[in-house]
Amino acid sequence: MADYKEIVGAYKEVPGGLIEAYHALQREFNYIPEEAVEEAAQIFDIPKAKAYGVATFYSYFKVGKRGKYIIRICESAPCHIAGAAQVVSALEKELGIKMGETTADGLFTLEFTECVGQCQATPVITINSKPYEDLTPDKINAILAEYK
Amino acid sequence: MAEEMRILMRNYGKIDPLNIDDYINAGGYKGLEKARAMSQKDLIAEVQKSGLRGRGGAGFNAGMKWGFSYNTPADQKYVVCNADEGEPGTYKDRLIMENDPQSVLEGMAVCGYAIGSNKGYIYCRGEYPYVVEKLNTAIEQAKAKGVLGDFDIEVRMGAGAYVCGEESALIESIEGHRGEPRFKPPFPPVTGLWGKPTIVNNVETFANIPLILEKGADWFAGIGAKSYPGTKLMTLTGDVANRTFIEVPTDTTIRQVIFDFGGGIPGGKKFKAVQIGGTSGGFIPESLLDTAIDFDSMGAIGATLGSGAVFVMDESRDVVDVINQITKFFEHESCGKCSPCREGTKRMHEMVKYIYSGRGTAADLDLLERLGTVMSKACLCGLGQAAPSPVLTTLQHFKADYTAKFN
Ligand SMILES: Cc1cc2nc3c(=O)[nH]c(=O)nc-3n(C[C@H](O)[C@H](O)[C@H](O)COP(=O)(O)O)c2cc1C
Ligand code: SF4
Ligand code: FES
Numbered sequence: 001m002a003d004y005k006e007i008v009g010a011y012k013e014v015p016g017g018l019i020e021a022y023h024a025l026q027r028e029f030n031y032i033p034e035e036a037v038e039e040a041a042q043i044f045d046i047p048k049a050k051a052y053g054v055a056t057f058y059s060y061f062k063v064g065k066r067g068k069y070i071i072r073i074c075e076s077a078p079c080h081i082a083g084a085a086q087v088v089s090a091l092e093k094e095l096g097i098k099m100g101e102t103t104a105d106g107l108f109t110l111e112f113t114e115c116v117g118q119c120q121a122t123p124v125i126t127i128n129s130k131p132y133e134d135l136t137p138d139k140i141n142a143i144l145a146e147y148k
Numbered sequence: 149m150a151e152e153m154r155i156l157m158r159n160y161g162k163i164d165p166l167n168i169d170d171y172i173n174a175g176g177y178k179g180l181e182k183a184r185a186m187s188q189k190d191l192i193a194e195v196q197k198s199g200l201r202g203r204g205g206a207g208f209n210a211g212m213k214w215g216f217s218y219n220t221p222a223d224q225k226y227v228v229c230n231a232d233e234g235e236p237g238t239y240k241d242r243l244i245m246e247n248d249p250q251s252v253l254e255g256m257a258v259c260g261y262a263i264g265s266n267k268g269y270i271y272c273r274g275e276y277p278y279v280v281e282k283l284n285t286a287i288e289q290a291k292a293k294g295v296l297g298d299f300d301i302e303v304r305m306g307a308g309a310y311v312c313g314e315e316s317a318l319i320e321s322i323e324g325h326r327g328e329p330r331f332k333p334p335f336p337p338v339t340g341l342w343g344k345p346t347i348v349n350n351v352e353t354f355a356n357i358p359l360i361l362e363k364g365a366d367w368f369a370g371i372g373a374k375s376y377p378g379t380k381l382m383t384l385t386g387d388v389a390n391r392t393f394i395e396v397p398t399d400t401t402i403r404q405v406i407f408d409f410g411g412g413i414p415g416g417k418k419f420k421a422v423q424i425g426g427t428s429g430g431f432i433p434e435s436l437l438d439t440a441i442d443f444d445s446m447g448a449i450g451a452t453l454g455s456g457a458v459f460v461m462d463e464s465r466d467v468v469d470v471i472n473q474i475t476k477f478f479e480h481e482s483c484g485k486c487s488p489c490r491e492g493t494k495r496m497h498e499m500v501k502y503i504y505s506g507r508g509t510a511a512d513l514d515l516l517e518r519l520g521t522v523m524s525k526a527c528l529c530g531l532g533q534a535a536p537s538p539v540l541t542t543l544q545h546f547k548a549d550y551t552a553k554f555n
Contacts, residue, residue, distance in 0.1 A: 015342070016304070016324035023274075023305055044324075057326040057483075058307030060274045076236030077427060078385040078459055080473045114310060114477060115236035115427075116275045119385040119457075120392060129277050 004036040008043050018044055018054055022061050030070065030128075031062045059113070067102040067109035069147050074124045076115040082122035083136070090137035091125075094144060107147070152409070153371070155379050156355050157395050159248045166282060168289040171250040177295045179358030183258045184297075191262045192218055195357070198365035199377040204230050204313075204350030205425070205454045205530075207376065207443040210357075216337035217263040217345040225265035226346040227256050228322070229354055231272040231279075232306055232313035235426025236477070237457035240381040241351035243393055245272075245279050248355065249286035253301060255354030258361065259347055260299040268301040269341070271318050274308050310481040314529050315348040316340075317483065328485045329529035352381060372398030373442035380441060380456050382409075387462035389414045396441075403437035406460055417462040421546065425454020427474050428534035430541035431467070450541060452534075467542050467549035468504050475500045478535040489532025492523040496539065506555045513550055517543055 007024050011017030021040055025032050032055055041051035055061050071091060075084055092098055095108050102109040118124045121133030125143075132143055154160065163170035171177070183191050196211025217225055229252060233241040245252060256268045272280050283303050290296050304322050306312050312321045316330035319341050340346025356378060360368045369377045379395045382405055389411030396405065406412065406422060413419050421431045424441070430451035432439075439445050446453045461470065475497035482493040499516050502508055520536030520543075527533045543550065 016322050018324035019307065019321065020304070020324075023307070054324065054326055058274075058309050060306075060308035075473065076477060077423070077470050077473050078237050081386060081461065081465060081470065113275075113308070114481070115234070115238070117233055117239040117242050117273070119237050119239055119383065122385065122391075126275070129275065 004033065004039045005043070008036065008040045012043050018046075018051070019058075022055055022058075026061065030068060031064060031066045033065075034063055037063055065102075065106075068107050069127050070109045070111060072111045072113035072116070072126045073099075074114065074116050074122075074126075075112050076119075078119045079115070079123040084123040086137050087123050087125065087135050087140070090140045094140055108144075152394055153379050153397050154395050155359055155371075156244060156251070156352065156381060157247070157393075158359070159251070160243075161247070163248070165247050165249055166285050166289075168250055168286070168293055168295075171248070172293075172295075175362065176250055176358070177254055179361035180254050180257050180261075180295070182361045183261055188218060188262050188264065191258070194365045195262070195360065198360045198368040199375075200353065200356055200360060200368065201376050201443060202350055203352035203356070203380070203456070205235075205452070207453070210349060210353055213337055213349075214259060214262050214347055216335070217265075217347050220338050220345040222345050224267070224342075224344045225263050226341045226344055227259045227263070227265050227268040228315075228318065228341065228346055228348045229256055229268065229270040230313065230315065230318060230348050230350050231270050231276075232318060233273055233276075233351070233455070234310040234313040235428065235455040235457055237383060237385045237423075237459045238426050238455040239383050240393060240456055242276060242279055243381070243383075244351050244355050245276075246282060249283055250290065251355045251358055252351055253286060253290050253296065255349075255357035256301060257296050257299045258357050259349065259354065263345065263347060265345075265347075266298050266300060268299060269322055270301060270303045271306060271312070271322060272303055273306045277305070280305055309483070310477075311483045311529070311531050314531060317529070318348065319346065326483070328483045329531075331528070372400075373440055373445065375444050376442035376453075380453065382441070382456045382458050384410045384458045384460070386458075386460040387413055387417065387465070388458070388460040398442040399440045401438050401440055402432065402458075405441065405458055406437070410458070410460065413460065413462045415462070417464060419460070420463045420465055421461045421467065421542075423459040423461075423538065424457065425452040426457045427477055428452070428531070428537055429454050429457070430537050431545060432541075433545040450544070452537070467546040468500070468553055471538060471542055472497075472500050472504045474538050475535075478531070482531065482535075486528035486532065488523050488526035489528065489535065492519060492527070492532065493535055495519060496523070496536065500539070503550060503553050506553055508550070508554060510551070510554075513543060513547070
């Protein structure tokens, strides 16, 4: 397992590097481990509250564990009227979890997101930022199979 | 039928975006060369004369903005490209960056020369990691070719906060802080990134620059609407036959955008409403469709051009359902720094939910309107100021959808 200190430390001299460090942590773990936030506070020499404040401000950052694959469903208006709610139901049913939860095997987390900029083909979901477009409930199985 | 005019997208589908030689062979970097042969003052005057106004929503004259930074002496200045593209329904900056990234780099380098800056940042939204990769490749190629001279460009990635598209919040975010907007003045061109003079321009704004230099300010000023010249990239979403992008002169009307270019409403249904400029834009009814899309014409009907997103709704859509979703968006995206927005967006969504559930009365609509009016005046930044706009414009044009909910 990679060392938090090493990952975060690489950004110490980068101006505004805290957010870059958090991105790097998420590339490694998919989430920001709680201890890594405290480590970041030390390395950047800022109060812990500030390190947490930054980590929790941004919806793409998550302090604490989540699944290996983060499925985000766009709920902005264009996706909403195109049937995002049906896609949500299909995903919840297929994975046996509710929005915001992670499957017991730690594989999938379901999250809402706002527009991901692929609105030419609504509704849209992303899995670890890779977009899947023009979704209908019957397409969900095949997509999830890629990740199982 | 009206024609598209591809200025920005002149290279779309014609060049390999990840091969800088293609861009150069198509005339790329001639604008920068020309710019560097001019004095900074003349260059800024030329950009100002073109009439190019910001494509990120606020519509400020780009050359005039550059002039503020040029006139502020400092040991360091910055050029920031706003690639946060957070307005739902908008994907035009992605298209530019994916299909012609060098045009953005060239525009930034011109700005760098104009104001006296050797450092640029592109703040790209976290939703676009695949765009970040392309930008980094494009930057490497430009550096290897030496076309940027001593102008350095670095990409920074956002992390899913809509408010970070607001320029001072964006600056805070690059500095590594929570993305909360700053009190203004001072404005970024004078006191921006790390307190230094900073130009923040939208991707589309920068991408317009090379051709303005190559073909001249007068050429550009002659295209489209006089007070907001050039073309605009529009992204069509919702109930429209062609969900695609178009690039049209700014004197094109909304009706032409939806019916000529967009192919009208699918399924033989009738048009009901269009929201332009993203989720913070106003709703426009049928009777106003002959308005031109330029910044000032849109403002005159209480709407906005904004990012150029065009979200079409057919007769089957329930405006209150859509507004419920939109007010939820603003509640979620409010940064919480100022109370009119922190409280206001929450209460606004609460009231709309209440009305949507059938428990509302006419008095609630009055309250909603009052709250919206207060927010548009009292909020600190554009997020809170614009958040009520969809509510207020639907109360104005689509009140029947609200009253239909009353039990
Ligand atoms: C809440 C909010 C979100 C914004 N989002 C963006 C955005 O995603 N992209 C953008 O270019 N401008 C955005 N803006 C406008 C910027 O504050 C700023 O006006 C713009 O980057 C200036 O560039 P321009 O003059 O080239 O348009 C936003 C403004 C507000 C208030
Ligand atoms: S208006 Fe909203 S987003 Fe803007 S500063 Fe106030 S709370 Fe933050
Ligand atoms: S509205 Fe869902 S991707 Fe843009």
